[in-house]
Amino acid sequence: MELFQHTIGDTITLRGEGIITGKDITVELIPSPPNHGLVFERTDLSPSLFIRVAPENVFATEGASLIRSGHDQILFIEHLLATLNGLAIDNLLIRVNGPEIPLLDGSALPFVEAILEVGRRPQWSLRRHLRIVSEFTIKSDDSEIIFSPAPELRLHCIIDFPHPVIGHQEIELTVTPESFLSEIAYARTFGFLQELIKRREQGLLRGGSLENAIILDEDRVLNPDGLRDPKEFVRHKLLDFMGDIYILGAPILGAIKVIKSSHKFHIKAIKTLLAHSNVWDWFPGPARLPVKPMKCLEPACALA
Ligand SMILES: [Zn+2]
Numbered sequence: 502m503e504l505f506q507h508t509i510g511d512t513i514t515l516r517g518e519g520i521i522t523g524k525d526i527t528v529e530l531i532p533s534p535p536n537h538g539l540v541f542e543r544t545d546l547s548p549s550l551f552i553r554v555a556p557e558n559v560f561a562t563e564g565a566s567l568i569r570s571g572h573d574q575i576l577f578i579e580h581l582l583a584t585l586n587g588l589a590i591d592n593l594l595i596r597v598n599g600p601e602i603p604l605l606d607g608s609a610l611p612f613v614e615a616i617l618e619v620g621r622r623p624q625w626s627l628r629r630h631l632r633i634v635s636e637f638t639i640k641s642d643d644s645e646i647i648f649s650p651a652p653e654l655r656l657h658c659i660i661d662f663p664h665p666v667i668g669h670q671e672i673e674l675t676v677t678p679e680s681f682l683s684e685i686a687y688a689r690t691f692g693f694l695q696e697l698i699k700r701r702e703q704g705l706l707r708g709g710s711l712e713n714a715i716i717l718d719e720d721r722v723l724n725p726d727g728l729r730d731p732k733e734f735v736r737h738k739l740l741d742f743m744g745d746i747y748i749l750g751a752p753i754l755g756a757i758k759v760i761k762s763s764h765k766f767h768i769k770a771i772k773t774l775l776a777h778s779n780v781w782d783w784f785p786g787p788a789r790l791p792v793k794p795m796k797c798l799e800p801a802c803a804l805a
């Protein structure tokens with residue numbers, strides 16, 4: 502368990518094609534002071550729009566999670582949030598000049614590599630964890646998520662796709678920055694060719710290629726280099742879940758079993774968990790936290 506908050510050592514800039522807009526998108530990650538939290542900024546809007554990462558601002562579509570304020574949103578926040586959860590980064594301003602985070606190679610690896618290059622910077626403020634204190638289950642059709650008490654974040658993810666390359670896959674992991682790096686970060690998102698053709702015909706996809714995802718037809722992987730690992734699919738589902746639970750802006754202490762879930766169900770599960778305050782508490786408790794957040798060093802950041 503990481504006891505103290507962290508930001509990153511220096512500003513990072515990443516560029517990639519947005520698969521919805523087809524435009525070149527720039528993402529800047531800017532170090533922020535203790536208790537600032539994670540804040541997105543849409544710099545293409547005038548004035549630019551700041552949205553704090555918090556459950557009330559996060560929603561999901563069939564294939565992505567998004568953060569929204571009014572009519573404006575940022576899609577595909579999940580792989581970046583998974584990276585920040587995996588590397589235990591608490592405070593960051595995330596500037597993006599469009600309505601989506603680029604998928605890059607479809608995994609968390611480009612974000613992870615960029616952050617490791619500038620390093621994590623410790624901050625001498627305590628980290629607050631959401632600690633599960635009794636078992637809580639949320640179920641809908643085939644999907645189920647079970648939260649149980651544990652002294653660290655332990656995840657068990659199960660998927661079942663009626664596809665010859667995927668089928669039934671499971672992974673269990675105690676999450677640390679090291680296990681996130683070696684087991685999860687490299688796993689790419691995946692999609693099915695017929696669905697992608699349909700979305701492109703409907704004008705919902707203007708970018709995207711085999712560079713951004715694993716693409717499958719009815720019986721095989723179409724990417725020339727194949728898979729990075731036979732269980733890349735379930736590893737990616739776990740990656741997505743790690744991103745979606747970090748909408749709390751705080752890490753979870755608990756064991757979580759995730760069965761045949763989706764972004765929509767992840768977000769619903771987190772919001773439902775929060776509403777049941779008898780099954781979790783804050784650790785350490787609020788009395789040990791500073792009362793007032795420090796001001797952001799970034800002059801434009803209105804939220805700090
Ligand atoms: Zn994903």
